[in-house]
Amino acid sequence: MLDASATSATLQRLPSAPTAEPTRLRSLAHLRRFDREQDIYGQEERSDTWYRVMSGSARKFLMRADGRRQLVDIYLPGDLFGFTSRLHHRFAVQAVTEGTVIACYPRQRVEALAREDSETALEIRRQILEALERLQQQLLVIGTMTAQEKVREFLLYFHRRLSADKDEGMALPISRYDIADMLGISPETVCRAITDLQARGVISLEGPRRIRITRRRGGQNG
Incomplete structure (x- = not known):
């Protein structure tokens, strides 16, 4: 895990997201760096954290009982993920590229912030809608x-x-x-x-x- 000073410096060096991240949301983030194929979170892990790709990429997938893996999304820099209505994640997410950097946000604090900060609420809504659009596009492809x-x-x-x-x-x-x-x-x-x-x-x-x-x-x- 990167400390607070490293977090600030790394955020400044990393490419900008497609839209500027709300300042108050960014202040809640801490950065983690993941090796290639390292789990960011696993299936049925508690959903206490939300995430954003800062550099690299990540895959969202489900491991079936027979050992088959099914990918359902690919996250690129700027993508916010980890949303679920459940207490535990249905899917797993894994870093694809070596040195993938992920911003991690405490879910409860972000949800509380979204109730009082319109910029954060708008960013979360935008990210959820983009994830739905990606899913629809993938259904068309498949x-x-x-x-x-x-x-x-x-x-x-x-x-x-x-x-x-x-x-x-x-x-x-x-x-x-x-x-x-x-x-x-x-x-x-x-x-x-x-x-x-x-x-x-x-x-x-x-x-x-x-x-x-x-x-x-x-x-x-x-």
Whole structure:
């Protein structure tokens, strides 16, 4: 855990969130740094804390009784998470990248602050609505017909989240195994779909995880 002086210095060095964090909300945060694949919180852990990604990325997932993992969301810098109406978390969240920095907020204090500070209440409402929109978008992606369409729509969706410039390449913060878990297909199917999309000129690969969208329309016949 970082001490208070380190917290302040690190917050100043880190990239700004998409919208400015309310000052009073920020004052409640303390920072923690997580290793790759380290749990930020586990399934059925008490929901006493809310979180925001300051740098790196995190995955939200459910481990099923048969050992299968299902991803339900990816958190990027600026995303606030950990909301639940229950006393314990239904899902787990894990750091994806090494050195992921997470701001942690005591839930009860944030809820009390939101009752008297309109900026904090607005920020929480905005973050919850964005999480709902991400879920809706993911349902649309998963509901597409073929594996290639799923992968193509997923890459387009993530490009919109990661890049303001439509012609800019993106560095995926997650692996092809993560993509497979989100889409409900095998990693081998993801790799074949990416290879096929590259052959069709829909994407170009600029490294193991860096992808450029070269054509936004074009399915199996495009």
